Amino acid sequence: MKEATQMIVVLVLICTLCGIALSGFREMTAERIENQILINVQGPGVKRVLEGSQNDLIADRKKIKIDGQEILLFMGKKEGKPWAIAYETLGKGFGGDIKVMVGYDIDNDKLTGIQIVSHKETPGVGSKVTEDPYTQRFSGIDIDLEAAPGKRLAKKIDAISGATYSSKGVYEAIGKSLELYIKIKKQDLTK
C-alpha cells in the first residue's frame, strides 16, 4: 500500500510541475511565435505580391469573414489609400497541399502576382511551380468578373511539363482565390 501511494504521489508531482513549467513557457513565447509565423511563412510572399505598397503589410493585416470562413487579409496601401489585397488559399498538389498567396490590384481587377507560401512537391520537379519563371506568368493578368468560374483569368497559363499535378494544384488554389475575390469586392474594404 505504501509503495502504491508513493508511486501515485511521485508521478502526480512530476506531471504537475512539468505542466506548470510548460504552460508558463508557452505563455511567455506565444506572442513571439505568432509574429514569427507571420513574418516567416506569409511575410515574404505578401511582400512580393504587394510590391510598391507604402504601409507595414504585416501590421495592417485583418481578419474578415466570408460565408462563415475566416480569411486573413493583407492590404497594400499607397498614400494611405488601399490599392491591393492579398490572401492565401490552398490547392491539392502532388505531395500535399500547396498554399498560394494571390495578390489583387483592386482598382483595375488584375492579379498583381502569386507566391507559393508552402508546399510539399518533389524537389527539382514539382517544386518548379514555386520559382519565379512560373509564378511571374500570373503577374498583371486581367480578371473577368463576369466569366464562369474557372474561366475568370483573361489569359491561359501554361503548366510546367512533368509537373502537371503541381501546376493543377496552383490553378485550384487560384480558382478558389478568385471566387473569394468576387465576394470580397462586394464588401467595403476601407473599414
Add this chain to the structure above:
Amino acid sequence: MSLLSVFTKGMWKELPPFRLVLGLCPTLAVTKSAETGLGMGLAVIFVLACSNVLVSSLRNVIPRKVRIASYMVIIASFVVLVELASQAYFYSIYESLGIFIPLIVVNCIILGRAEAFASRNGVIASALDGLGIGLGFTLSLTVLGAIREILGEGTFFGAQVMWSSFRPFTFMVEAPGAFICLGILLAVMNSFSKTQQS
C-alpha cells in the same frame, strides 16, 4: 570510469548513430543539409543533458515501477520546451526540422541514457554523459548533413562550395540518399576500427 572517459565515450566508442546504431530516424530524416543536422543535434544535446541531470537527481525519489513513465514525462517536457523556443527564436530551423522536434521524445538515445546511465550515476557524471553523447550525435548528424548537402545541392551551410558548372546530385538530399550515405559511412567506420584492432 573517470569523468573524462564518461564524456569522451560518446565521441567514438559509443558514437550514437554509427557505433550504437541508435536514433536512426532523425539521423536519416533531418540530414538534408549541414544546418538542419546541426540544429537537430543541438536540440538533442539540450534535451539529453537536461533530462539526464533531472533523472539522476530524482533517481532516489522515483519508484522503480513507474520510472519509465516518469522519465517520459521529464523528456517530453524538455522537448516541448525546445519546440517552443526554436519556434520563437530560430524559426527557419524549426521549419526545416518540422515533426522531428516533437519526435525527439521517442528518440531511443535519450530514454536509453536515462535508463542505462542517469538512473544509476551521480548528477555531474550524468550531465557529462548527456553532453558527450549529445555532442557525438550532433557531430555525426552535421557530417552526414554536410556530405549530403555538398553532393546534393553543391553548398555547405548554404554557401556555394562546388564549381559553377557542378550539376547537383539531387538524389542525395532525397530519402534514399540518406540510407546510402549512412551505409557508406558505417562501412568506412567499421573497416577503420577493424584495422585498428588487428
